[in-house]
Amino acid sequence: MSEDGERGDNGRVPRKQAAPRRKLLMSEILEQATQLFAERGYDGTTLQDVADAVGLSRPNLYNYVRSKEELLVAMVEATSQEAASSLRAMRQRADLDPTQKLRALVRELVLQRANNPAQFRTLDRSEQALPSDIAERHLDSRRAVLREITGVLDEGIVAGLFRPLDSRVTALSIIGMCNWVAWWFHPAPAHPAEPVAEQIAADAVAMVVQVDKRRPSAPTPLGAVALLQQDLDYLARLLRVED
The missing domain is CATH 1.10.10.60 (Homeodomain-like)
Incomplete structure (x- = not known):
């Protein structure tokens, strides 16, 4: 041996x-x-x-x-590139609607952060010290995660399932919520990661879902302006999709 x-x-x-x-x-x-x-x-x-x-x-x-650089590359691949790849695969699934995709994407991202917290925290703390080529890989993967979640939000908005929010700001908010798990969550037999992931995924959907599309019978002037702005935002998104 x-x-x-x-x-x-x-x-x-x-x-x-x-x-x-x-x-x-x-x-x-x-x-x-x-x-x-x-x-x-x-x-x-x-x-x-x-x-x-x-x-x-x-x-x-x-x-x-x-070399130590190879270890950093492996960490980036395991923490950032793997997340981007798995989220891309989920977004491309034709059997899920945007609401189901968003729930699945958030759940996956939370579980990755919860199961590998030390790797995520180390990269997060060391971003400024990373060699330039490794830092670029890490940044590309972070952009890919943002792109996948933003894309699902846009799909849901165009389909009328999500409110016409700023999808990029909303995606950044959701990602921040997922990333923070690496700092506060401590798994234990009595406190597994799965229920936490399910709750955060449900919270993410609740942030964006179009709860009631019916109009109030007598909206206030400011309420009418807000409804009109939503319609204009929705129309603008539809026009961008057609272009």
């Missing part, structure tokens, strides 16, 4: 065993690196620190990661 696991007669780790073990060990490396970055900062952490935390020698660590 070695640090890499059991080996076959030819001295190599059987392929069926190697892939799962590599994935598990890489997850452990990323988890330990995240904790170290959070405690000591990115500049204050060395690859030797990571190797010691995982229980590997420095040469063996090089079999999995060659």
Whole structure:
């Protein structure tokens, strides 16, 4: 037995065993690196620190990661790019209406933040210190998340299911609500993440849903102006879609 696991007669780790073990060990490396970055900062952490935390020698660590920058890339992929990809897939589902899509997107985003809080907090705190290429990847992924949620809101507004709100401002508000979970939520057997995700998803839908489309029989002058503004906003969105 070695640090890499059991080996076959030819001295190599059987392929069926190697892939799962590599994935598990890489997850452990990323988890330990995240904790170290959070405690000591990115500049204050060395690859030797990571190797010691995982229980590997420095040469063996090089079999999995060659630099601290690679660890940051892996964190961005796991925290930002994975979120953008999963949200994009949900938005493209033809079997869901905009209300169902919004609920699913928010639920997914909350669960990702709740299940990987240290990675999200570390990236959030380290944004200004990230190498430029990694910072650009992170920013692109954040923009993609905003784009997916804004797109679903626009779909719902055009369909008449959501109120004609400013979709970008509303999307940023919803994302902020999801992101904050990484800071205040602490999972426990008696306090799992799923009910929290469901509640926040329901809150997000309640923020935008068109509850009652009937007009009041005698609106006040200011109320009539507000209704007219909603109609104009709705018409403007329809015209943009047709263009």
